[in-house]
Amino acid sequence: MDLTRPRIFVMMVSVALIAISACNTSPSTPTETRLKAPSAGEIQRAYTMKCSLCHGNDGKLMASKATDLSISTMTAEERVAIITYGKGTMPPQKGILDGAMITGLAEYIESFRD
Numbered sequence: 001m002d003l004t005r006p007r008i009f010v011m012m013v014s015v016a017l018i019a020i021s022a023c024n025t026s027p028s029t030p031t032e033t034r035l036k037a038p039s040a041g042e043i044q045r046a047y048t049m050k051c052s053l054c055h056g057n058d059g060k061l062m063a064s065k066a067t068d069l070s071i072s073t074m075t076a077e078e079r080v081a082i083i084t085y086g087k088g089t090m091p092p093q094k095g096i097l098d099g100a101m102i103t104g105l106a107e108y109i110e111s112f113r114d
Contacts, residue, residue, distance in 0.1 A: 036100065043104040046097065051105070054090070059112030064089045070112045079106035 038046070048057070055061060059069030065088065074082070083102045086092035093102060 038101050038104050040108075043101065043108045046101055047105055047108055050093065050097070059109060066090070069109050070114050072109070072113070076103075076106050076110070079109055 052061075054063045054066035055069050059072075062068050072079075080102055082090065083097070083105055084092060084094045084099075097105070
């Protein structure tokens with residue numbers, strides 16, 4: 001008796017079942033993929049680690065030709081763009097910080113204005 005045909009049949013059915021089960025997963029909803037908003041402490045920690053070397057703890061230190069954040073008139077959207085994509089000597093943070101943290105930093109910087 002030739003056992004090749006039953007084995008091929010079992011393999012084909014197995015592959016079909018795996019393919020069907022992989023297709024049956026429900027797509028993720030926007031709420032499942034939404035980033036968790038960072039806490040105020042996480043934002044302040046990120047600022048200290050990523051930004052304060054050039055901008056200072058209060059936004060006024062201007063190393064490496066960094067902008068004085070305490071007198072900046074940029075909108076939150078402009079700050080998000082610069083943090084994300086960089087400008088001049090400021091390196092881009094896209095891929096280093098997530099979007100929620102970048103937005104949090106842009107809002108945190110607002111507190112430095114005189």
